[in-house]
Amino acid sequence: MDWDDLRVFLEVARGGSLSAAARTLRLSHATVGRRLAALEAGLGRTLMERRPDGHRLTDDGEAVRALAEAMDERAQAILRREGAGGGLSGTVRVTMTQAMADRFLVPRLGSLRAAHPDLDLEIITDNRTLSLARREADLAIRLARPRQGELIGRRLAxxxxxxxxxxxxxxxxxxxxxxxxxxxxxxxxxxxxxxxxxxxxxxxxxxxxxxxxxxxxxxxxxxxxxxxxxxxxxxxxxxxxxxREAWLLVHRDRKDVPRVRAVLDHIATVFARDRALLEG
Known part of the structure; x- marks a missing residue:
């Protein structure tokens, strides 16, 4: 099994499409498609369903994704250990409403960027409720307390x-x-x-x-x-x-990932600092 094929599969799973993975990996659309097909052929299993709105994981795909995520985290840990200063790197995806992102949180993320310049943030504003269990996002800010047992919630404000x-x-x-x-x-x-x-x-x-x-x-x-x-x-x-209560949600499997924890803690600090503004 080729790790590069797994890495491509992981990015397609994260981004939901070949195009999104191609942009992240700086590969051509065709190359991403070939590597995904090669991985499925090698495993003898269909990992993704091709739909008009993108790619969705099958049950086999979910299982392979969990293993690939674990491998990726270990690879990132090695890179962090080798890197100067032990700074955090990698991408953290956060989903929330457009208003919350544009008018409140994004303007307050500058100090996080200054502290961790190699950390990449992806803010996803979507009318859909993105799934943390399927790793469509790492963190979610929602106006409701979590009901799923695998999600951990922190009340923000x-x-x-x-x-x-x-x-x-x-x-x-x-x-x-x-x-x-x-x-x-x-x-x-x-x-x-x-x-x-x-x-x-x-x-x-x-x-x-x-x-x-x-x-x-x-x-x-x-x-x-x-x-x-x-x-x-x-x-x-x-x-x-x-x-209404704002909650910051994370899947329990992701809560101790260093880069995710750094973003989580920063968001909690921002909300605590501006509590009076939020409460009105």
Missing amino acids: TLGYGLYTIPGAPDTLIGYDETLADLPEAQWLAQHGGGRRMGFRANSVLGQLAATLAGFGIAFLPCLLAAGEPGLIRLPLPGPPLT
């Missing part, structure tokens, strides 16, 4: 929400579209909106913020998002306040 508008805006509401009507924020607004007309709908909180700043009406926004916009006016709440 309590997120506060408020009603915001700009001077001169109409007395109409800005909210989520019907596909997201089950979100706690959408339900709170439906219950306490006072019968106001919904004048603008969006499927993202960033879209709602943009509509608020454009003068479409009143939006129920996370305080962390509104705090950076001096033009917004915060209105009194007509009902009980809504809060």
